[in-house]
Amino acid sequence: MATESSFDIVSKVNMQEVDNAVNQTLKEISQRYDFKGSHSEIVVDADNMKITAEDDYKLKSVIEILKTKLINRKVPVRNLDYSKIEEASGGSKRQNIKIKQGIESEAAKKIVKDIKGLNLKVQAQIMSDQVRVTGKNKDDLQKVIGFLREKDYGLELQFINYR
Structure with a gap:
């Protein structure tokens, strides 16, 4: 588990x-x-x-x-x-x-900061032009996705490789 x-x-x-x-x-x-x-x-x-x-x-x-x-x-x-x-x-x-392809470093840093501000048990790390979010609880990951869909970073975000 x-x-x-x-x-x-x-x-x-x-x-x-x-x-x-x-x-x-x-x-x-x-x-x-x-x-x-x-x-x-x-x-x-x-x-x-x-x-x-x-x-x-x-x-x-x-x-x-x-x-x-x-x-x-x-x-x-x-x-x-x-x-x-x-x-x-x-x-x-x-x-x-x-x-615009990929997430620029400034936007990625803002995304990571916003995710950490949620105080959920998840980690976010910048990987070149994307951000990976990991956590033990899938419900927390779903909350992060819902939160990011409401925010505006000036570009369209897609959520892929959900495992």
């Missing part, structure tokens, strides 16, 4: 779903009347998206369509970090969006 139970707290974005949402967005843009004859594009490379459109209105429209497609595909939009809108060639506008 003295076995340890554990789970991992991660923040991951499924890049295949992001790619699918981008393809759906590009298809919708090609079919919309207000985008006829205009040039808008979305380029995805590694953990970045670059969106280019003719003007601010079209850029904001592309981003809204993309957000909708991402939400429909269960991609956490809280993990998107928008940069400032900048001028591109030919008078068009460009915006870069960074896709």
